[in-house]
Amino acid sequence: MELCTQTVVADGVKITRRSGNHHPTVWGDHFLAYADLLVANKEEEKQHEDLKEEVRKMLVMAPSKSLQKLDLINTSQRLGVAYHFEREIEESLSYMYTHYEEWISEVDGSDLHAIALCFRLLRQQGYYISCDAFRKFTDDQGNFKKELVNDLHGMLSLYEAVQYRVHGEEILDEALNFTTTQLKLFLPKLNNSQLAQQVSNALKFPIKDGMVRVETRKYISFYQENHESCNQVLLNFAKLDFSILQRLHKKELCDITRWSKELEMVNALPYVRDRLVELYFWSLGVYFEPQYSVARKILTRISYFLSIIDDTYDFFGTLDELTLLTEAIERWSVDSSEELPLYMKTIYCGLLDVYNEIEKELANENKSFLVNYSIIEIKKVVRAYFEEAKWYHEKKVPTMEQYIKNGIASSGYLLLATISWLGMGKQATKDAFDWIATEPPILVASCMIARLTNDLLSHEDEQKRGDAPSAIECYMNEYNVTKEEAHMKIRDMIENYWKVLNEEYLKLTGVTPRGLLMTIINLIRVVEFLYKDEDAYTFSKNNLKGVISMILVDQ
Template sequence: MLKEDVRHMFDEAAGGSSSSLKQIDTIQMLGLNYHFDDEIKGSLDTIMSTKDKNDVCDQENDLYTRALRFRLLRQHGYEVSQDVFKNFKEEMMMRSGNLKEWTVRDVEGILSLYEASFYAFEGEEILDEAQKFTTTHLKVQLIKANSIISHNKQNLSKQVSHALELPLHWRVPRAEARWFIDTYKTMQDMDPSLLEFARLDFNMVQATYQEDLKYVSRWWRELGLSEALGFARDRLVENFLWAVGFNFEPRFRNFRRQLTKVNSLITTIYDIYDVYGSLDELKLFTDGVQRWDINTMEDLPDYMKICFLALYNTTNEMAYHILRKHGVDSLPYLKKAWADLCKAYMVEANWFYNGYTPTLEEYMNNAWISISGPTAQTHAYFLLGDEMTNKDELERGDVPKSIQCYMHHTGSSERIAREHIKNLINDNWKKMNMDQAAASCKFPRSFINTTQNIARTAQLIYQYGDGYGVPDSETKDWIMSIVVEPIPCFEREI
């Protein structure tokens, strides 16, 4: 019944109105969008069919609405030009010296533009300027003692602080839904039916995660790697959270279960290369994975044999089920993904044993594979057919990471090095934004979303250090809120 109530909201809302756009945005942030994919697409199609796509909203004078519309269209792969903001550049610069005159609606508009700016493509200078301007002035609004958002709308202040910490586009959808459900209940325009639906849905989805976790826990226990390889990190729950971050929807439960297996094997193999194996042993293991031949086990030490066999059997079984269900032979691609990963680990092992600090370019050329993103992506593609970190890893004997490489070869301070890496992250998001919106993109939307969620999950895990290698309080809180603790559904609203 609650679901039908929400569906009726789409019928009642006007296609491109501010209220219609706000409704779509709210539903997405509450984590309910997977129930209404058709309705959301229909609303956005209506917007694009009634206006020239390069002049969308050109007559709209409200910055909040224009920026929200731009963000939603870009998010869903529609073509819309940054020129929709060109008329606001002069106004923004004129207002920059008169912050005391800003109203709540002004701040909402600036916040909306800030969020939209993170959907920029490479070379879009208007959006680059908008991001700098909005970041600066939102920070000012938080600092000013007489800020309009501090006095008149405390909830907006909370949203601004949250956005400045990390933009919406870079956040993990399920973690964001958990945060926003608590925030939404305090908002003036809160819809009780929508809030109740969001709470119930979150708890129902959480129940599927608990079943998934039971399944992978049983698999991990029976596999026996944790007991056999005591030096390796036992991070099953964190590996499962990665899978949830990649794709949270209930219908992708097999995807989450299989990706948890992949992530767990990646962790174990990484620790073999990183903290335990000798250089000669690592060469043998790398060769064995490249050849994908069970007979190569004869040359491996015992601890490597059990790991190789676990990898071999798990991957072959996964490929078998993909072939049986989808009629696609994925094994050649899965084997190559593992071989490429081990070769990248081998490069880092050679660097370490030779005491070599690579240049940032050398490091990045290898790290894009050794971070295991392509390995996870390859498995995800076929399964979808249906600062602390550096200190801790250096203590384990790990090769220097990107920040250390940049500092070593440029003589830069850590602050400058971190800013440089942050800019690289921003640049790569622009490339992803452009790729997913390109008319030539042939990948299904589910795979595009999953690929972007890999980056989002990594951002969340490593935001305040190494929440994976050395789980911090933020990571533990995330585990509790997403998997363990349900949301009370019958709170009395004040």
């Protein structure tokens, strides 16, 4: 990214400011056009309800310990309609978990797809089962049998299953290497077919990492092309459900766009990234279901301010100004804005206003007090941003230990995870907020995945711009290694944190509501998606625009 600087004179003192020279929003007022959009008419609602009941009957009627039942659950999840059948799916998988050993002994021992699918679905649901069932697919030397390469369906299922591995499961580490290598070798033989696209997408975005709404939209296309196994009732229901939800999401984005225009932040702060639609898309990655409409709007609004604050600390504010802003946010009162420069006063007062708005919205449920948890977290983020600003201005490269400790908060994910629970209703209790405030291991792991994944993709642009050092620079400096070696180390760290996250999720299921845990995981899926090939949030006019169109514009 090209670095721009501007020099201004204030009170006789020259101040040189950096600016990221970010491209303007690619959406403009597009979503304001959806104010009067009808989410669904009566005929559509009836058709939706009828199809839903047909799918429910299929799920209930399928034999309890059958591949048919597992395939139905998997397909409903991947088509994005499983949220309608949570109770039925939980009962089915609970039964399968209880009878797993019995089922394994009954199922065809050579059916890699069936065993891998069952393993993945149970671990996804939070049930720990042993990986020993995969030993039957290895030879005397412990290597996976060569004949498995002829079973593409089974290989793909195994590849997806092993993404849920935890520490100490060497057989699954080996299975990942084996399936990844073989699927890449198989890809050219598929001649750019629909199956080739599916395999290619899995290699880039396995189910564990995939941003749910994006993967749903892709899978609808894959599924309808698969004429042999396509269940037309399920497909029709998925398409109709997607369309109805898309119209709801458009209306929400219309409301959010109107809110941001009334704020006029972008005009007052031309140096910031104007990415409101992208931030709503981020929230949609956390939860897309209709009951989380309020939660999405809350998460988008606070994320909007977090992005502005991030840009201010990253390159625009001077160290003296950032000191004042940090102190003002610590005090958290309107009076604290008096000493701030005008542009910072705009940010600070806007931030306090949006928090006050959210408190009023939650007052109806007697939950306005929960906002205090996120105020504590935003103070942590700002402290971490200020620490990074000091590193930049003092030309200091911290140790990896210092960077990691600060990175937990600077990732923004302590804050985003806490905010994401506001507006989630009864499951987000005071006890749940007390728990997340302790920074549990699952949350710390997600923070570090977010921090390090961001660093891998954006550090070169940040260095050109002259930002504070990232994990890459810290590791290179401390251990005197090349950039390539630092990249390898950071990737290993990310993989390790994923294993921690998988382990903690399995431990917490049954203790913490699954819906709350899924917001933490889905936040990470958004990061995996946005920082896979480039910093898609910053450079949203490139590939991200087309993806957002596919989810929020195209029918």
